[in-house]
Amino acid sequence: LSQVRVEVVTIGDELLDGSIVDTNSALIAQKLLGLGLEVWRMTSIGDEPHAIRSALQEVAGRSRVALVTGGLGPTEDDRTAQAAAEAFGCPLFLHQPSLDRIRELFQSSGLEMTPNNERQAWVPGGSEVIPNPMGTAPGFALERGQCLLVFLPGVPRELERMLEETVLSMVARRLEPQGSVVSRTLKVFGLTEAKMGQMVAGALDGIPQASLASLPRYPENRLKVTARSADPRQALQALDEAERRLRERVGRWVYGLDGDELESVVQALLRRQGNRLAVAESCTGGLVAHRLTEVPGCSDVLEWAVVAYSLRAKEALLGVSREILEGPGPVSAQTAQAMARGAMARSGASVGLATTGIAGPGGGSQETPVGTVFLGLAHGSRAWSRRFQFRGGRGNVKTIAATVALDWLRQYLLGGDPEAYGAPWR
């Protein structure tokens, strides 16, 4: 692995006052890792010119590559280009091709061009301009001593495209990194982090190329294995061996790898088995359907979904009986089962999944406090339900209830007993 120092600097008052979360640093780090480069430090600073100048000078003095994002927009508080010009003594010049492109962009979109958009075509003298196919602000690269400084806009979509199209190969050409870094993430649901840590402790002993990180991503916990070697084949072998050993320890809790999401795994299982799903949501309010429909191809396996908050909707859309709604009540095992059965029967799907509960903050009672959720599942002539007690605010109860619902369905489709399902949130 290359020991080259690479750092990321993100610029903007909106980062330092917490108005926005910096997602760019993580994006850049992921892309660089694909080149075998590890980021050594990430720094966020504000729009104040002095702060920008001194951060850029620090970075140029200690690192080989610095990726700098933000402050290239059209507004008055965008000062990165000017600060870079001052920090390195290379006054701004008007880059005519960039100005032409900005003009064209406005013409073709029918939007009005404003004078501030012109500012974006000024870049520090001696820099190489980096095209921005998705926006008006070009990027630019400057060399100072040992360091290549690459300046990119802070808009994530533009940044990502520019990294892929220009910047990564520019960095690779400069550094010719040796060796290979590969990684794989095992996605785990249903174990606490400490429990998982105990189960996998020492699992990678004797594989010096591989290292393991535990990534809690509530409500999941992930295990990320990274393998490094000068020989790419050896790195991959170490990765495979590490995965094999980890699966020995936590196998049945792993729902997928890398890009897998619970919803894509559920979709694949439904498709493979020729099942079609109908969803009836009360407390999750459409989140189960939203998550399932994030995965392309969803229309093959999702017959329909309904969000039935009111008693009237539960009766009219799902056929839940008056007796159940007035007896055990809308937040009950009986209602959850009846919703799942109704969704399945009325849609013609083969499987029905339902949620009903108290997401809060209001609506709780002694018997069913805020966070109480009943899940219902129906398949053919059978139906089941499970009761859960979740914690946290409304958004959290929706999130975890939807996640547990998807995992309950996943485990059922894999042959599990729906009534034996347990998760650490009971």
Add this chain to the structure above:
Amino acid sequence: LSQVRVEVVTIGDELLDGSIVDTNSALIAQKLLGLGLEVWRMTSIGDEPHAIRSALQEVAGRSRVALVTGGLGPTEDDRTAQAAAEAFGCPLFLHQPSLDRIRELFQSSGLEMTPNNERQAWVPGGSEVIPNPMGTAPGFALERGQCLLVFLPGVPRELERMLEETVLSMVARRLEPQGSVVSRTLKVFGLTEAKMGQMVAGALDGIPQASLASLPRYPENRLKVTARSADPRQALQALDEAERRLRERVGRWVYGLDGDELESVVQALLRRQGNRLAVAESCTGGLVAHRLTEVPGCSDVLEWAVVAYSLRAKEALLGVSREILEGPGPVSAQTAQAMARGAMARSGASVGLATTGIAGPGGGSQETPVGTVFLGLAHGSRAWSRRFQFRGGRGNVKTIAATVALDWLRQYLLGGDPEAYGAPWR
């Protein structure tokens, strides 16, 4: 405003390799701003002990307060406490009350305690322990020279609670910050950033206490005004005056302030007018319903929602006719209107809102390429539809279609003509 240097350090290999996005720095910055303290720099480093030690020593030498998160977990890659002990020469000791509390927590939850959980009760000598009411890892605070270093767990829920209950008052006591910083965000939808920048340029001239930041948050653009003054009343007056001037410039594009979301604004309008809504979603797949149900009290205004991907579901759940589905087709103005009418009529709601389109990546055609979305609106005996062409991947098309649908409804409820509605994404 206090010129005290405050910085944030976040620790974890998972930050540097891009596995997770650092949301803690923004959370801390927001909380500190409430005390009148601005963060000066944010730094992320990995779990490597040498990197942690040197970053902590740098910070102790240049800042008055440093909030450090991460690396206090129970696993082997959690090394912050040990590195702090080494950096400042104060060996770890076992904090018995913390160990007792960890034991209790495991007992009461019925989870198994693992030996690694014990590690979390060891803190550097001379530090003040900070209770963690939501988890097993206590925090701790250390003084070194001019600097107060506060170490907190990286789990956001735990961090937030500890900041609020202990850390913010600890920091305030130490610094006694002078003056007041107040801010307000105007949430704008329907203008590009450059256009908005042009409209507000110079708006705050003559209010030296106030500053303005433009925050693009695709598909929105926000305007954040911050006012600073030693006199809290004066800061508030400057803020009010700045808001008044900005509304003069962009008034009709502002949908809300600060914590307002499009969905909460829509909910409030529906409630005030005594309207109840039914939603029929095809391409947005439940996202409109999910967003509306994120806001407490939604059951007062949302009659029901259906996700009707298939032709069968559009017919059976919403009564869209065969003629329409086979003539103009499921992605058409007629279907969007019929879905909205059907949702309204079948649910008994007073207003119906519908989406149908091609979210992609498959399913596009010459006439209706990927990104084509028709929205439908029904109210009483009238119905309308609008066609949009959005860009980007499946997730983006869902997001922007749901946002435009909510904004279209908002503007209609405020008296706008649904057929005159325009947004910059046509």
